[in-house]
Amino acid sequence: MKKGLRLFSMLFVAIMTVLLISACSSGGEVSVGIVLPTKDEPRWVQDEERFKEALEDSDYTTEILFSQGSSAKEKENIETLINKGIDVLIVAPHDAGAAGAGVELAKEEGITVISYDRLITDTDAVDYYVTFDSIAVGEAQGQYLIDNAEGTGNPLYLYAGAASDNNAFLFFEGAWNVLQPKIADGTFVIANSSEAEALQDKAELTRDELGKILGQVTTEWDPNEAKNKAQTHLTAVGADLKGDVSILAPNDGTARSIADVFASDGEVTNYVVTGQDAEKASIQYVIDGKQSMTVFKDVRTLVEDAMGMAVDVLDGDTPETTGSYDNGSIDVKAKQTDVIVVDQENVQSELIDSGYYEADEFEGLD
Numbered sequence: 001m002k003k004g005l006r007l008f009s010m011l012f013v014a015i016m017t018v019l020l021i022s023a024c025s026s027g028g029e030v031s032v033g034i035v036l037p038t039k040d041e042p043r044w045v046q047d048e049e050r051f052k053e054a055l056e057d058s059d060y061t062t063e064i065l066f067s068q069g070s071s072a073k074e075k076e077n078i079e080t081l082i083n084k085g086i087d088v089l090i091v092a093p094h095d096a097g098a099a100g101a102g103v104e105l106a107k108e109e110g111i112t113v114i115s116y117d118r119l120i121t122d123t124d125a126v127d128y129y130v131t132f133d134s135i136a137v138g139e140a141q142g143q144y145l146i147d148n149a150e151g152t153g154n155p156l157y158l159y160a161g162a163a164s165d166n167n168a169f170l171f172f173e174g175a176w177n178v179l180q181p182k183i184a185d186g187t188f189v190i191a192n193s194s195e196a197e198a199l200q201d202k203a204e205l206t207r208d209e210l211g212k213i214l215g216q217v218t219t220e221w222d223p224n225e226a227k228n229k230a231q232t233h234l235t236a237v238g239a240d241l242k243g244d245v246s247i248l249a250p251n252d253g254t255a256r257s258i259a260d261v262f263a264s265d266g267e268v269t270n271y272v273v274t275g276q277d278a279e280k281a282s283i284q285y286v287i288d289g290k291q292s293m294t295v296f297k298d299v300r301t302l303v304e305d306a307m308g309m310a311v312d313v314l315d316g317d318t319p320e321t322t323g324s325y326d327n328g329s330i331d332v333k334a335k336q337t338d339v340i341v342v343d344q345e346n347v348q349s350e351l352i353d354s355g356y357y358e359a360d361e362f363e364g365l366d
């Protein structure tokens with residue numbers, strides 16, 4: 001009798017499990033959809049990995065899709081996720097403005113939209129924004145160049161991200177906040193941008209003015225474009241703008257290719273170059289003395305914040321925010337995370353001892 005009961009209850013559980021699985025797979029199976037800009041940049045592959053780690057024990061089902069640098073693909077991805085019944089959509093847009101069309105479709109379906117790392121602009125279809133302090137990223141890069149420059153007349157090479165990314169403006173604005181007074185007092189001489197030179201006496205730049213400089217020194221976030229620009233710039237200048245130079249590079253991918261170009265110029269005796277993202281390849285560059293610094297943005301925190309918000313929404317709670325960002329259409333409630341400067345001095349403590357990376361992923365760490 002006891003045996004029969006056990007058999008019955010085992011059968012019951014098995015049947016219920018099958019029913020549950022089939023209910024899950026017939027519509028409504030994905031609760032949170034995540035769309036990231038491209039797999040071609042390690043930064044976003046990092047985010048994918050960290051999302052997967054964070055979701056290992058989650059009760060909610062999620063799906064991550066990449067847009068491969070295409071706004072059309074991004075919209076298609078959003079449509080795919082809408083059709084899978086998502087309740088929350090997390091998007092790091094490829095192009096801030098173009099992403100509006102996709103998230104508006106989601107909004108029409110009552111889906112909560114979270115802008116991830118990059119702000120989606122000029123639409124009211126964004127509910128929340130999780131981000132790092134991007135002005136602080138630029139300020140940290142600029143300050144590093146200041147702290148490592150000696151005397152006056154130091155040639156300063158400026159590079160920026162893609163103008164389709166709102167962050168590129170914020171990074172440059174932050175850098176300009178600290179660099180401009182040091183250009184005005186003669187510490188630095190702008191080497192590669194006539195637009196920046198024309199504006200060098202202005203402490204605060206308008207979006208249009210920033211756009212003019214970005215138009216000249218953008219890397220499009222593309223290491224090849226960064227390399228081509230750096231080569232063109234070094235070919236155009238005379239020996240007076242070489243020697244010991246300072247380079248504002250917006251992120252790690254572009255920093256490595258710009259650094260390689262400057263390193264191979266016989267008239268450049270020393271260069272200080274910034275970066276951002278703590279990509280593994282750049283951590284090796286920092287250890288090897290080929291890249292001076294990177295701004296470490298702990299993606300684990302961003303993922304935690306985004307998923308925390310998503311779960312709050314799914315549970316019917318209101319996510320906690322700490323401020324807001326004007327996206328050109330509305331003020332988007334935001335949660336912001338701080339950043340950390342990493343160079344040879346603290347690479348071990350910040351990235352290895354903290355468990356972010358494993359020591360054996362690098363060579364030459366002491």
Ligand code: GAL
Pocket residue numbers: 041043117118161165167168221251276277
């Ligand atoms: C920015 C992002 C950076 C960097 C860059 C290029 O929006 O905040 O971390 O990766 O895009 O993808």
